[in-house]
Amino acid sequence: MTELIVPLLAATVQSGTPVLFATLGEMFTEKGGILNLGVEGMMSVAAFAAFVTAYMTGSPWLGFIAGGIAGMLMATLHGIVCISCLGNQVVSGLALTILGVGLTKFLGTPYIGMAAPGFDKFAFPLLSDIPVLGNIFFRHDALVYVSFIIPVLFWFFFRRTSLGMAITATGEYPQAAAAAGLKPVRLRYLAVGVGGFLVGLGGAYLSLAYTHLWTNGLSGGRGWIAVALVIFAFWRPGRAVIGAYLFGGVMAFQLRLQASGTNLPSSLLLMLPYALTIIVLVFSAFRGRGTEAPAALGTNIEPEG
Amino acid sequence: MNRFLKMFALAACAVMLVALAACSGGEKAEEKPAEKTEAAAPAEEAKPIKAGFVYVSPIGDAGYSYAHDQGRKAVAEMDGVETSFVESVMEGADSERVIRNMANDGFDIIFATSFGYMDPMKRVAKEFPDTAFMHCSGFKTAENMSNYFGRMYQARYLTGLVAGSMTKSNEIGYVAAFPIPEVIRGINAFTLGVKEVNPEAQVRVVWTKTWYDPALEKDAAVALLDKGCDVIAQHQDSPGPQEAAQERGVYSVGYNSDMSGFAPKAHLTAAIWNWAPLYTEAVQQVKDGNWKGNQSLWVGMDKGVVDIAPLGDMVPEDVKKMVEEKKAELAKGNDIVFVGPIKNQKGEVVLEEGKKADDGQLLGMNYFIEGVVGNTE
Numbered sequence: 001m002t003e004l005i006v007p008l009l010a011a012t013v014q015s016g017t018p019v020l021f022a023t024l025g026e027m028f029t030e031k032g033g034i035l036n037l038g039v040e041g042m043m044s045v046a047a048f049a050a051f052v053t054a055y056m057t058g059s060p061w062l063g064f065i066a067g068g069i070a071g072m073l074m075a076t077l078h079g080i081v082c083i084s085c086l087g088n089q090v091v092s093g094l095a096l097t098i099l100g101v102g103l104t105k106f107l108g109t110p111y112i113g114m115a116a117p118g119f120d121k122f123a124f125p126l127l128s129d130i131p132v133l134g135n136i137f138f139r140h141d142a143l144v145y146v147s148f149i150i151p152v153l154f155w156f157f158f159r160r161t162s163l164g165m166a167i168t169a170t171g172e173y174p175q176a177a178a179a180a181g182l183k184p185v186r187l188r189y190l191a192v193g194v195g196g197f198l199v200g201l202g203g204a205y206l207s208l209a210y211t212h213l214w215t216n217g218l219s220g221g222r223g224w225i226a227v228a229l230v231i232f233a234f235w236r237p238g239r240a241v242i243g244a245y246l247f248g249g250v251m252a253f254q255l256r257l258q259a260s261g262t263n264l265p266s267s268l269l270l271m272l273p274y275a276l277t278i279i280v281l282v283f284s285a286f287r288g289r290g291t292e293a294p295a296a297l298g299t300n301i302e303p304e305g
Numbered sequence: 306m307n308r309f310l311k312m313f314a315l316a317a318c319a320v321m322l323v324a325l326a327a328c329s330g331g332e333k334a335e336e337k338p339a340e341k342t343e344a345a346a347p348a349e350e351a352k353p354i355k356a357g358f359v360y361v362s363p364i365g366d367a368g369y370s371y372a373h374d375q376g377r378k379a380v381a382e383m384d385g386v387e388t389s390f391v392e393s394v395m396e397g398a399d400s401e402r403v404i405r406n407m408a409n410d411g412f413d414i415i416f417a418t419s420f421g422y423m424d425p426m427k428r429v430a431k432e433f434p435d436t437a438f439m440h441c442s443g444f445k446t447a448e449n450m451s452n453y454f455g456r457m458y459q460a461r462y463l464t465g466l467v468a469g470s471m472t473k474s475n476e477i478g479y480v481a482a483f484p485i486p487e488v489i490r491g492i493n494a495f496t497l498g499v500k501e502v503n504p505e506a507q508v509r510v511v512w513t514k515t516w517y518d519p520a521l522e523k524d525a526a527v528a529l530l531d532k533g534c535d536v537i538a539q540h541q542d543s544p545g546p547q548e549a550a551q552e553r554g555v556y557s558v559g560y561n562s563d564m565s566g567f568a569p570k571a572h573l574t575a576a577i578w579n580w581a582p583l584y585t586e587a588v589q590q591v592k593d594g595n596w597k598g599n600q601s602l603w604v605g606m607d608k609g610v611v612d613i614a615p616l617g618d619m620v621p622e623d624v625k626k627m628v629e630e631k632k633a634e635l636a637k638g639n640d641i642v643f644v645g646p647i648k649n650q651k652g653e654v655v656l657e658e659g660k661k662a663d664d665g666q667l668l669g670m671n672y673f674i675e676g677v678v679g680n681t682e
Contacts, residue, residue, distance in 0.1 A: 004531075007531040008531070011524065011527060011528070011531070015524065109363055109393055110363060112362065112363045112365050113363070113365030113366050113367055113368060113371075113542075113543075114365070114366060115567070121552065206520060210519075210520045210523070211519035211520050211523055211543075211545055211548065212548065213519045213543065213544060213545070213548075213567075215517055215518070215519055215543060217518070218519075218520060220518065220520065220521065251524070252524065252528065255511055255524055255525050255527075255528035256528045256531065256532065258510075258511040258512065258525075258528070258679065259478070259509050259511050259525075259528045259529045259531075259532040259534075260509075260532060261509060261678035261679055262680075263680055264680075265680065265682035266484075266511075266512035266514070266679075266680070266682060267514070267682065270512070270513075270514055
């Protein structure tokens with residue numbers, strides 16, 4: 001039995017990782033009260049920036065950072081529209097997705113089929129020798145190990161640092177935060193920027209670790225899944241991990257079900273991860289009743305007077 | 306109102322900036338399609354024959370359009386012939402514009418290499434009766450339009466012989482694209498090759514419903530590897546499955562063009578296209594004035610249009626020899642692939658002993674044969 005389950009769970013961690021980065025990024029953004037539906041577009045652009053950088057410099061780590069920066073720049077565009085110009089957050093986010101996906105296609109087409117140096121799998125010293133768990137969690141590429149640390153940092157930042165609490169305050173009640181002497185506009189830019197960086201890391205994962213090859217449409221809808229998972233996770237990093245691995249797990253599972261020669265139609269199986277996302281979303285809507293969301297999510301800060 | 310204007314102005318600026326960046330990048334990208342290869346003999350008395358090629362994807366380093374472009378290069382080396390190509394042309398209206406432009410520019414023969422170019426090409430063909438039109442993988446023809454495709458299943462069968470000889474676990478994985486006859490026929494032919502040398506082996510199929518998604522196709526290959534497969538074959542254009550096989554230290558079979566560059570240690574061989582013979586022949590016919598429309602060419606190894614990539618060093622000599630013999634048989638025009646008895650997955654005989662499948666049966670193939678694990682839905 002473990003012979004079947006362990007590879008499945010290992011594949012789960014791999015499929016879940018890009019979604020995990022993106023979910024945490026969107027969650028960070030929303031903590032500051034800004035809704036960014038541009039995750040899919042940001043991931044695409046970041047995947048491309050990461051690929052091109054690794055391709056040109058030969059350094060996957062530089063590529064990884066470049067992916068994050070690309071995500072941050074895209075997010076800043078959203079920030080300018082929503083925070084400074086008070087534009088509609090939903091519209092701006094959707095536009096960002098269309099822009100990002102289109103831009104990636106346009107810039108990326110000449111690179112299709114090319115390979116860049118990426119991250120290879122290696123066994124993490126000592127930890128990979130733990131029975132069962134070692135095989136599931138510690139025989140991946142370096143970026144997966146990075147993704148293990150981020151939820152912890154995320155939790156620590158929002159629960160234990162004053163800056164994290166200031167961002168939370170801005171997302172909950174920006175007027176009160178301003179009255180308390182905080183600078184909501186700056187804090188929101190910070191949330192959008194850092195969130196964009198994390199989303200960008202998810203995009204970079206796709207082109208540097210998931211595969212080392214460039215192609216259009218690498219993000220493949222994962223950005224939208226991330227947006228949904230933030231709601232599922234009730235804006236808590238721990239639940240984001242569960243959500244991302246749940247999605248990755250179903251993806252890995254349906255391919256294995258096909259490989260074992262089931263009679264179920266493949267179209268139905270390929271649909272499973274997405275159907276599950278919808279079901280989970282409906283379920284969490286009933287449980288959370290929207291009370292878990294940052295109170296000021298999606299509303300702009302009106303200037304005084 | 307003021308706020309709205311401010312936002313609008315900013316958004317407009319951003320869009321313009323992006324467009325500007327896009328345009329400057331665009332010029333560079335446009336240069337390549339316009340590039341023309343000059344003929345070797347400029348002193349030829351008559352004006353050169355111009356051959357145009359339309360590709361659905363970028364040429365890149367491997368894959369479907371790359372294979373077509375290798376054929377174009379062979380044409381470009383003919384005396385008194387000029388070639389030109391346009392890559393990444395969307396099927397539909399865009400392709401009609403590209404094909405019409407070529408016809409307007411006085412091209413003598415135009416090759417459109419994707420299924421979705423069929424109707425656009427037919428419309429343009431009506432307007433330019435003196436131009437020769439060649440469409441790949443479709444079924445419509447006209448007075449001045451023929452179609453062509455290759456019997457890829459013959460190459461698949463040969464790669465199946467190699468895979469069947471190399472597997473130790475008797476489990477072979479096949480990462481499949483879409484359940485259409487072309488793909489199903491390929492899987493069946495591959496399985497016939499596998500079973501011929503190794504009756505114990507079976508072929509497991511996973512559908513991805515994609516033509517090019519390296520991440521998903523790699524995942525699918527990993528799922529098959531976890532199931533115990535030790536040879537991975539594929540139908541998509543991406544080398545994702547090859548990467549997966551190489552990482553696990555097992556074998557792989559590529560498609561479209563030689564994929565050994567992506568997985569040198571895993572790559573046994575690949576079922577590949579070799580369009581050069583067909584393309585040079587058609588262009589020669591145009592040159593000689595005896596090219597004909599209304600033709601449907603479905604050619605195979607006898608014309609050299611499909612082939613297999615050189616077998617890797619890990620393949621033993623006796624296997625190489627056996628594959629060479631079978632290939633020679635196919636090259637003679639003796640189609641030995643779909644010959645009965647052939648049973649479907651339920652064990653029912655679909656082709657009786659000694660009978661050969663006709664083209665109608667091959668083109669409409671929508672079922673798996675015995676030895677394939679998976680379903681066609």
